[in-house]
Amino acid sequence: QVQLVESGGGLVQPGGSLRLSCGASGRTVDRMAMGWFRQAPGKERERVATISWSGGITSYADSVKGRFTISKDNTKNTVDLQMDTLKPEDTAVYYCAAGLLYGNYDYWGQGTQVTVSS
8 A cells, every 4th residue: 555645735826836745655656657636626636747657757737838847756755746837727636646557546645735826
């Protein structure tokens, strides 16, 4: 089993930045693909960014391309999401996920709230 814990969420003004971090315990994730997803009130959960186990392959939702960057540190068992130029429509609960196959996620964190508002 893998336990994932997100941190770094909060309130930020439009145009600002936040860095989310997800730490894994219980099992190493160095051979797992990982990703960040988000769910806004009244909307379905959507993929934000994903990364392969080695970090060599990344993918982003069109809405965050050029603003968000996903990174994975296999020595620390973590995956981060750097979010720049934040917009009010980025407001959501952000979830970290991990899985043995890229695109198929077996483990999920509890989520961290990100609110972009002036």
